[in-house]
Structures are given as structure tokens and as C-alpha cells.
Amino acid sequence: MTQTTADSPARRQRAQIKERTLRTDQWWRYPLVTFIIFTAFLVYSTWAIFDTSYFASPYIAPYASPCLATSCPEGARLFGLAPFGDWYTLPPGLLILALPAGFRFTCYYYRKAYYRGFWLSPPACAVNEPHGKYTGESRFPLILQNIHRYFFYAAIVIGLILAWDAVLALVEKPVGLGTLILVVNAVFINLYTLSCHSCRHITAGRLNHFSKHPVRYRAWGFVSKLNAKHQQLALISMFTVVGADLYVRLVAKGIVNFPFA
Amino acid sequence: MSYKAKFRVWRGEGGEGKLEDFTVEVNEGEVVLDIIHRLQATQAPDLAVRWNCKAGKCGSCSMEINGKPKLGCMTRMSTFSEDETITVTPMRTFPVIKDLVTDVSFNYQKAREIPSFTPPANVQPGEYRMQQIDVERSQEFRKCIECFMCNNVCHVIRDHEENKPEFAGPRFLxxxxxxxxxxxxxxxxxxxxxxxxxxxxxxxxxxxxxxxxEHIKITDNALIPMKERVVDRKYDPLVWLGNKIFKRSSSKS
Structure with a gap:
């Protein structure tokens, strides 16, 4: 009888199981649904950026806000400013696209979702990934995910601008479906931004002595509660921003046309 | 109420082995580990399984049940349908000693590589004074029972054996x-x-x-905060500048 000892070479082997996974549940649903939803989001976003019907006074589509080019209609400009002159002929949304897109792309929730849904790394827990080599976020280019907090700073500004747009709509057209949609969108965009892991860290997560910083500790507690819902807020805000953007464009195109639109 | 369940259990030594089929009695209220013990008692007396407390607190009976890492003692048979074939295999990331028992010494090696708690030189034992809010965040991590299922499921080493020297795994991060x-x-x-x-x-x-x-929020409460702390140190020029200007200690605040 063969005796297995601590030094036996046989002991150094994992169980040689050929199946990629022995899971019997529908583990493929999460990556598949993620892939479909995110692809739809990317397709819509690409179309929206190049679509020129982004303003229907007093509503401005979130994808085009802040509108910073002289090609923007007068009422769509942030505080009437247009720092980008006539030389800029591309869609105004392109000027600010990188900020919210970068925030979502480097977001810890979205990273989990697209690593699973698009890169299959891994597609699901305890399901082998198809890649032969893996270095994660330890090397270029994925090491750049570490700049997430800078996109967070930008997202705070964008969130405030969207809130300002909602306030303007509320002032100019208090009874309007578009106003309600912009307000709801601004609320969820800002909640998503505040629930960010980088926000949690900056608020007080980086401290080791909470007791010496009671105000920051309270803020950290608030952000931590939001952070627990980060995934839900990321998805809800994705749907609200697309919904709000599409609605404004439909109003601007005259497709949606009723008294309280 | 009892019924006969179909089980497939990994049998073998080292990495060599195969899934063997069993039909075994299941009674109301039992967990997977009970069934493994019944197999030992009735059909496979040499079936090896590591276990201890049967209460989900020792972390010994980690195994993969229908492909998912689980504690055998905490996986109720009532969560499966009676006609379902239940597959039980050892943890995939670690070498097999025999049947369901794996060699988890990788984890002990990684534990040894982490310097232990290092208090300030001028503070003697008994002089530590800290408030609950300062320590409760990391107390969550003390709930760990070292079942090593997190290290087992982590694809960084589960799918890439070559990463083991460089990667400590979620438990030790x-x-x-x-x-x-x-x-x-x-x-x-x-x-x-x-x-x-x-x-x-x-x-x-x-x-x-x-x-x-133990439902520890490993990623949200430990790994991501640690990643953010690393960003402070290595990748954020503003934090670096702030530390220089205000002469803050960049390691602890």
C-alpha cells in the first residue's frame, strides 16, 4: 500500500477535475445580464453624444450638461458661459463625456461587473476564467484604475451641475414631467456619487483614530450606509440618467408633446 | 421524513482520483456533513473528511458542494431537491491529501509572512487606551474562522497557480x-x-x-479600503503634497 507523507510529490497536486465548474445553478445569468445592460448603455450613450437634440427649454439633457461650447443654445449654457469658442465644432457632450464615463469606468462596482460580464475574469465565482495569465490591477493599463478618486472629484462637480439644471427646470417649469425626471435623476446621480468607495475613504476611511475626528466619523457613518447600496445606486442612476436624457431628447424632437411634458 | 439522495463524491489521493457515485439515506434536519459521515459509516469507511465543531465556527469542513465553496456542516440538505445529484469535491485551489481533505499550508505560510501587531515602542502592555469606535471597524475581520474558502474561491490563485508566491489571498489582505x-x-x-x-x-x-x-464584507470593508490607502501612499500626488506641506505622517493618522 502506498503511504502518502508530507513530502510525497503526489500531495502537491490539486484535484484533477476537468469540468470548468461543477456549479449547477444559473451562474451565467449575472454576466449575461450585465453584458446586455452595459452594452445597451454604451450603444445609447454613443448615439446620444452625437445627437444634437439635447435642449428643450428649460430642460437640458444630462449627457450634454454642462454645455460649454458656443454652439450650445443660449439657455443651455452653464451660467451663460461658453468657454469653448466657434473653433469647437464637435458635439458639446464630448467635452465632458470623459468625466462621468471615467467615474463609472473606474468605479469599484462597475469594475466587478465588467470584469465578470465582459472580461470573464472570472465570469462567476468558482467558474474558471478562460485566460492563461492574470496580473489583475497590478500593472499597466489596469493599474490606472487607481485614479478613481480624481474622477470622483469631477463627478461631484457634474452632480452639482445636474442638480442645478434640475433646480432651473423646477423654477421655470414647476409643473412638468421633465422637471420631475430631472430632479429624480439629479438625486440618484448625487447619491451614487456620494456612495462611492473613494468618497468613503476620503471622508474618514483613511483615519485610524475616529474618536479624534467626530464630525468626519459621523460623515463616514453616513457615507458607509450609502456605500452598502453602491451597486443598487450605480444601476438605478444609470437607468435614470439614460431615462432623463432620452426624455429631454424626445421633447426636443417634438416626439413627446403634451402640455405638462 | 427520510429519502435516498444521490451523491457524487471526489475520491482519491494527491491530485489523482475521480467522482464516485453513492445513494445514501437523508433524514430531516441533516446537513451535508451528516451525509458524508453516513457514507463513512455505511459505504466508504476510508472516506477522508476534515471536520471538528459541526457548528460553523471551526472552519474545518470547507468543501465544494455542487461547485460552490461551502462549509459542509452549514449546508442544509433541505436546500436541495430530493431528486438532485449532489456533487462534493475538495477545495480546488489547494493540493489534495486524500478525498475531501486538502493541504491548506499555503495559508499558514502566507500568515507567517505578515508582520504581527506592532505597537509603539513607548507604549507598554497594559497602557493601551482606545475607544470602541476606533477598533470596531477592524473587529469585523476578527470574526474570520479561517475556513480559507475566500482564498479558495479567489480566481487570482484558483485559476492561476503561478500567482501563489505573489498573492496572499483575501484572507490575509x-x-x-x-x-x-x-x-x-x-x-x-x-x-x-x-x-x-x-x-x-x-x-x-x-x-x-x-x-x-461569517458574512464579513471582505471586499467593501477590507480590500477596497486597503486599496484606497495604497493609492494615498503610491498613486495620489495630492495626498503626497498634503503630507509634505502639513508634515503629516503618511503612514498613520
Whole structure:
């Protein structure tokens, strides 16, 4: 009888199981649904950026806000400013696209979702990934995910601008479906931004002595509660921003046309 | 009420082996570990399984049940349908000693590589004074029962054996976070977390959190905060500048 000892070479082997996974549940649903939803989001976003019907006074589509080019209609400009002159002929949304897109792309929730849904790394827990080599976020280019907090700073500004747009709509057209949609969108965009892991860290997560910083500790507690819902807020805000953007464009195109639109 | 369940259990020594089929009695209220013990008692007396407390607190009976890392003693048979074939295999990431027993010494090696709690030199034992709010964040990580299912499920080493020397796994990155967050620990752990223990390999897909039987939020409360602390140290010029201007200690605040 063969005796297995601590030094036996046989002991150094994992169980040689050929199946990629022995899971019997529908583990493929999460990556598949993620892939479909995110692809739809990317397709819509690409179309929206190049679509020129982004303003229907007093509503401005979130994808085009802040509108910073002289090609923007007068009422769509942030505080009437247009720092980008006539030389800029591309869609105004392109000027600010990188900020919210970068925030979502480097977001810890979205990273989990697209690593699973698009890169299959891994597609699901305890399901082998198809890649032969893996270095994660330890090397270029994925090491750049570490700049997430800078996109967070930008997202705070964008969130405030969207809130300002909602306030303007509320002032100019208090009874309007578009106003309600912009307000709801601004609320969820800002909640998503505040629930960010980088926000949690900056608020007080980086401290080791909470007791010496009671105000920051309270803020950290608030952000931590939001952070627990980060995934839900990321998805809800994705749907609200697309919904709000599409609605404004439909109003601007005259497709949606009723008294309280 | 009892019924006959169909089981497929990995049998073998070292890495060699195969799934063997069994039909075995299941009674109301039983867990998978009970069934494994019944197999030992009735059909496979040499079936090896590591177990101890049968209460989900010792972390010994980690195994993969229908492909998912679980504790055998905490997986109720009532969660399966009676006609379902239940497949039980050893943890995939670690070498097999025999049947369901794996060699988890990788984890002990990684534990030894992390410097222990390092208090300030001028504070003697008995002089530590800290408030509950300063320590409760890292107390969550003390719930760990070291079942090593998080390290088992983590694809960084599960799918890439070659990463084992560079990657400590979620369990020990969480240990580093626990120490780094401790108000009385003065060791510098951020550079080591990234450079020596492979925090950068983590792509925060949260499988460690999904399988944790103690429901520790490993990713959200340990790994991501530790990643952010590493960003402070290595990748954020503003924090670096602030530390220079205000002469802050960049390691502990």
C-alpha cells in the first residue's frame, strides 16, 4: 500500500477535475445580464453624444450638461458661459463625456461587473476564467484604475451641475414631467456619487483614530450606509440618467408633446 | 421524513482520483456533513473528511458542494431537491491529501509572512487606551474562522497557480487591512500590501465576500479600503503634497 507523507510529490497536486465548474445553478445569468445592460448603455450613450437634440427649454439633457461650447443654445449654457469658442465644432457632450464615463469606468462596482460580464475574469465565482495569465490591477493599463478618486472629484462637480439644471427646470417649469425626471435623476446621480468607495475613504476611511475626528466619523457613518447600496445606486442612476436624457431628447424632437411634458 | 439522495463524491489521493457515485439515506434536519459521515459509516469507511465543531465556527469542513465553496456542516440538505445529484469535491485551489481533505499550508505560510501587531515602542502592555469606535471597524475581520474558502474561491490563485508566491489571498489582505486600521499599530503596511502581498492582483469581483460563512464584507470593508490607502501612499500626488506641506505622517493618522 502506498503511504502518502508530507513530502510525497503526489500531495502537491490539486484535484484533477476537468469540468470548468461543477456549479449547477444559473451562474451565467449575472454576466449575461450585465453584458446586455452595459452594452445597451454604451450603444445609447454613443448615439446620444452625437445627437444634437439635447435642449428643450428649460430642460437640458444630462449627457450634454454642462454645455460649454458656443454652439450650445443660449439657455443651455452653464451660467451663460461658453468657454469653448466657434473653433469647437464637435458635439458639446464630448467635452465632458470623459468625466462621468471615467467615474463609472473606474468605479469599484462597475469594475466587478465588467470584469465578470465582459472580461470573464472570472465570469462567476468558482467558474474558471478562460485566460492563461492574470496580473489583475497590478500593472499597466489596469493599474490606472487607481485614479478613481480624481474622477470622483469631477463627478461631484457634474452632480452639482445636474442638480442645478434640475433646480432651473423646477423654477421655470414647476409643473412638468421633465422637471420631475430631472430632479429624480439629479438625486440618484448625487447619491451614487456620494456612495462611492473613494468618497468613503476620503471622508474618514483613511483615519485610524475616529474618536479624534467626530464630525468626519459621523460623515463616514453616513457615507458607509450609502456605500452598502453602491451597486443598487450605480444601476438605478444609470437607468435614470439614460431615462432623463432620452426624455429631454424626445421633447426636443417634438416626439413627446403634451402640455405638462 | 427520510429519502435516498444521490451523491457524487471526489475520491482519491494527491491530485489523482475521480467522482464516485453513492445513494445514501437523508433524514430531516441533516446537513451535508451528516451525509458524508453516513457514507463513512455505511459505504466508504476510508472516506477522508476534515471536520471538528459541526457548528460553523471551526472552519474545518470547507468543501465544494455542487461547485460552490461551502462549509459542509452549514449546508442544509433541505436546500436541495430530493431528486438532485449532489456533487462534493475538495477545495480546488489547494493540493489534495486524500478525498475531501486538502493541504491548506499555503495559508499558514502566507500568515507567517505578515508582520504581527506592532505597537509603539513607548507604549507598554497594559497602557493601551482606545475607544470602541476606533477598533470596531477592524473587529469585523476578527470574526474570520479561517475556513480559507475566500482564498479558495479567489480566481487570482484558483485559476492561476503561478500567482501563489505573489498573492496572499483575501484572507490575509484582510489581515493586513485589520492591522493597518488598528490605532496602535505603527508598522507600515501599505507598500508591503501592494508590493509583497499582491493587493494589486485583486480585481474586486467580490467572490471572497460571496462565500464567507461569517458574512464579513471582505471586499467593501477590507480590500477596497486597503486599496484606497495604497493609492494615498503610491498613486495620489495630492495626498503626497498634503503630507509634505502639513508634515503629516503618511503612514498613520
Amino acid at each position: 484582510m489581515r493586513i487591512a485589520e492591522l493597518d486600521m488598528h490605532p496602535y499599530d505603527v508598522a507600515d503596511r501599505k507598500d508591503a500590501a501592494q508590493e509583497e502581498h499582491g493587493l494589486g492582483y485583486c480585481n474586486i469581483t467580490k467572490c471572497c465576500t460571496e462565500v464567507c460563512p
